[in-house]
Amino acid sequence: MTISYQSLSLKEFEEYNQLLEKKDGMDVLRWAYDTFGDDIVYACSFGAEGMVLIDMISKVRKDATIAFLDTDFHFKETYELIERVKRKYPMLNIKMVKPEVTVEEQNKEYGKELWKTNPDNCCQIRKIKPLERELAQYNAWISGLRREQSPTRKNTQFVNQDNRFKSIKICPLIHWTWEEVWMYIKLYQLPYNELHDQKYPSIGCEHCTLPVEEDGDSRSGRWSGSNKTECGLHQ
Ligand code: SF4
Numbered sequence: 731m732t733i734s735y736q737s738l739s740l741k742e743f744e745e746y747n748q749l750l751e752k753k754d755g756m757d758v759l760r761w762a763y764d765t766f767g768d769d770i771v772y773a774c775s776f777g778a779e780g781m782v783l784i785d786m787i788s789k790v791r792k793d794a795t796i797a798f799l800d801t802d803f804h805f806k807e808t809y810e811l812i813e814r815v816k817r818k819y820p821m822l823n824i825k826m827v828k829p830e831v832t833v834e835e836q837n838k839e840y841g842k843e844l845w846k847t848n849p850d851n852c853c854q855i856r857k858i859k860p861l862e863r864e865l866a867q868y869n870a871w872i873s874g875l876r877r878e879q880s881p882t883r884k885n886t887q888f889v890n891q892d893n894r895f896k897s898i899k900i901c902p903l904i905h906w907t908w909e910e911v912w913m914y915i916k917l918y919q920l921p922y923n924e925l926h927d928q929k930y931p932s933i934g935c936e937h938c939t940l941p942v943e944e945d946g947d948s949r950s951g952r953w954s955g956s957n958k959t960e961c962g963l964h965q
Pocket residue numbers: 801803844845848849850852853854856857934935936937938961
């Protein structure tokens with residue numbers, strides 16, 4: 731039987747989480763690929779958690795599909811990292827998911843620097859709509875959310891009913907700490923974004939990401955100076 735957002739009741743989501751309660755991230759990934767086969771995609775931002783998950787996923791499914799939301803506004807270091815990851819994991823199917831609207835079209839329609847004048851709209855055009863199109867092709871998706879990242883993420887489960895994208899969202903790293911993410915990266919000598927060594931714990935688009943102070947929370951450099959804390963992908 732195909733398991734999809736539409737076919738699962740809330741109670742069944744709870745049952746899956748009970749089943750996986752004592753399991754670790756690798757067990758969750760094995761369960762996810764056994765359950766969804768090719769009908770699952772990892773939406774990866776190529777941050778530190780992304781490096782861990784790509785490595786773990788490649789051990790479960792060598793030719794898994796990884797989708798990167800290419801807003802056209804990422805740091806050059808991020809694009810370089812993606813090329814390094816492609817060389818290290820040549821079997822993975824890494825897709826660059828682009829917005830339907832080019833930067834020039836966006837500038838013409840909404841004015842230059844929409845990320846300043848209306849960042850929600852900019853994220854809607856360059857992240858949310860493209861992800862919506864991408865996720866419509868699968869029954870489930872994987873995300874690297876961790877509970878300690880922010881108050882809005884503290885109730886995340888391994889298996890989540892994603893009402894925003896009408897999908898099933900699997901989060902294998904919910905219990906991981908920032909220190910554990912880096913221990914894994916160092917232990918397996920994984921590639922990572924060199925901006926992490928320059929006080930950028932969380933890396934998004936270049937226009938909306940600043941370095942953070944030592945004692946700042948890991949996402950405080952994102953949309954710094956505005957009330958915005960999430961791009962809208964995780965609600
Ligand atoms: S993070 Fe900033 S630049 Fe990127 S899509 Fe959102 S508002 Fe636009």
